[in-house]
Amino acid sequence: MLDALILASQQFLQPSVLLLMVVAVPIGLLFGVLPGVSGLTALAILIPVIYGMEPVHGLTFLLAAHAVVTTGGSVTSILLGIPGSTLNAATVMDGHPLSRQGKAGYAIGAALTASALGGVIGVIVLVVLLPFLQPIIEAFGSPEVFFLAVFGIVFIGALGEGQPLKGLMAGGLGVFLSTFGYQGTTGVPRFWLDSDYLLDGFRLVPIGLGLFAVPQIIALMSTGKPIASGGQNHDVSWAQVGEGIKTVVRRWRLLLGSSAIGTFVGIVPGVGGDTASFVSYGWAKQTSKNPDEFGKGAIAGVIAPEASNNAKEGGSLVPTLAFGIPGSVAMAMLFGAFLILGLEPGPYFLRDHMDIALGLAFVVAAANLIAAIMILPAVSHISLLTRVPGHVLGPLLLVLVVLGAYASANNPVDVLFVFVFGALGFVMTRLGFSRPALMLGFVLGSMIETYFEISLDAYGPWFVTRPISALLFVLILAGIAVPMARQMRRRKDHDHG
Amino acid sequence: MTIRFLPHLFTAILAATVLIALGNSAGAQSPDQYYEDKTVTFVVGFGPGGGYDTYTRLLAPYVGERLGATVVVKNQPGGRGMVALNQLVSGKPDGLTIMFAPGHFAAFAQLVGQEGARFDLAKLPWLARAVRANEIVFVSAKSPYRTIEDLANAKEPIKFSASQPAIILCRALHLNCKQIRGYRGSKQFVLAAIRGEIDAFTLAGSSARKAAEGGQIIPVFALGHQRSQYFKDTPTIFERGNLTAEQKWWFGLEDDVRNLGRAFVTTPGVAADRVAYLRRVFSQVLNDPDVIAAADKIKRPLSYLSGEEVEKTVGKVLSMDAERRRQVRDLLLSGRK
Structure with missing residues (x-):
């Protein structure tokens, strides 16, 4: 291990590698800032660039760009209330209210620091776990993925912004929307209304853009007011940004916990990164002393999802490297890049190329730090966006949103559905239903159904008694019972007081 | 009147000529x-x-x-x-x-x-x-099966990742199979086999080559008439011989469709x-x-x-x-x- 570490530093601690990261990081950030355009698109566009590069250089370039996409996305989430990628949707809940209160610098400072440190922590956890990866992945079968997904669903109530019932209803609608198109296990299309588009069901990108961007654009254009008009006009100063950075360091336990959740979700193949930030958010809220502040601009609601978002990147490298089996679509593309560069991940990759694995982990960590260092000085300028009058900002955003929706799959129907879900999002914001809860329900709905059926087929009904499954089951029960107990106690205190 | 008519006639003829010429050139244009x-x-x-x-x-x-x-x-x-x-x-x-x-x-x-x-x-x-794709039948190293005979004599249902070749295989050889559906793509069921969640699956040799290196999944036989270039030692189902006409028809169908x-x-x-x-x-x-x-x-x-x-x-x-x-x-x- 030590040899590999030395070899890795020899290969990756070169000026040329660092320079490539400095080039790649702004590209990744840009993809993150653009709504609807995800890390996947970034990889697809960048892969042709690496032909002919040295393996170390090529992988550095791709991984650095990919690892920081969510960092860029956090900025749009906070400033504009539009998640730059669907992974940032959880950040909107508390990040955007802070912007409206004129505390954009504070929120962005915290988000960037959490992203950077989360990314680094994720990598450290990954490196520590490298020797034990195989047993970890082998322990996580379909039943465990199923329970993890259920675990995510439990947090839907917590996303309800103070109204758990409305959160549950929104989540239920999300689950319903996830049932459209091919059923996961039988391949029979449901509710497809004879339309080719619906064969695959609804897509995440139009849902995300529609729910979050369209209501925001409507508000901007109908009032004509800038985003930061609600509260007092704080100056977006360095002091504010510094306060954000300091807060993250002060809340180190929150940071560590969220990063651990992110890494864990990344490692388990099949759960998908979309869940990590929501689960962290829910966890942060449920363990908070003041859960009522969430949704109104609690800084913990920014730190938790952003830390876990970046932490999961380290985790999702694991199945790719350990088995040669990509953990996500993005990793599958990265896998293709390995082949182009003449490297082939497989069962022996970690044994034969531990240096490269460590080097890549280092790249992810360094890219996260570089990204934060690059954006932080510009935060005060970027935050001026919140002072732009709505009737100017609105149309600009509309153009970006339509472009982003189209670019995600080259499908004009996606653009149409941005507006369909936009109408839904508008109604939901008016009536106080949680949009992130809907998204989480949507993401987890089909996962729960599919993995439940696989578990049942492969293990029979007693899959619940597998050790890790049983543990997760207990945690889920606790996740439901503890907040209920706390609420009851508080109500009792209230009655007596 | 004749004089007024002439220019029109001239234009018409001109237009017709151009059209014919255009049509000709389009028709005569070779594909290259x-x-x-x-x-x-x-x-x-x-x-x-x-x-x-x-x-x-x-x-x-x-x-x-x-x-x-x-x-x-x-x-x-x-x-x-x-x-x-x-x-x-x-x-x-x-x-x-x-x-x-x-x-x-x-x-x-x-x-x-x-x-x-x-x-x-x-x-x-x-x-x-x-x-x-030269489809190959693999078994998980964690399963009790290693050969076609093992599969044919299985007492417990063999947990197969559902795929068209797997379904046809089970039917043709009358294997005691339980098709597990729902894995999204080959990556997921290879992982499932490595974990021992499923016993067997079929996959193109080129896709399985690397995963098989660690010995966690084991090739048993190839479907179709040709051996996979990546698993040259793995025999085909047709090489095994003694297939009934009915079995040959099913494997032939699989092979034909695979040929597309x-x-x-x-x-x-x-x-x-x-x-x-x-x-x-x-x-x-x-x-x-x-x-x-x-x-x-x-x-x-x-x-x-x-x-x-x-x-x-x-x-x-x-x-x-x-x-x-x-x-x-x-x-x-x-x-x-």
């Missing part, structure tokens, strides 16, 4: 002139990054070079390639849209009358098959000379040693079959009698609720 400086679209029915996408992007520049045309690749994901195929069927017959289609998947979809399949493969001009592989196809109604020209160009590209080497380098091996042969195989598969068709349909749809 036609493609010169045109833009040809290669449609991929899947998202970026997967096998279909990688192959198409690999081949596009070579085909473009031979045609003298610009080839652009367009991803049109949806319905496992069927959405793009549905659109191709109603496309313009100008020969400028070419799809890299999942021939084997589409053939089964048409055979069983899958919802959403609105195409008739027999009516499409097939240009060439580029890729053929991933193939290039254009819109119906394209002029015959253009189709012939495109077939020639694809044959040159797919047999070009440089192209083959480039594909091997990224572990995406090519396997050419002429457009005529693909067409013949499509005809053979789709012309089975009604009774057989019913059997295939019942078998492949049996796991659905």
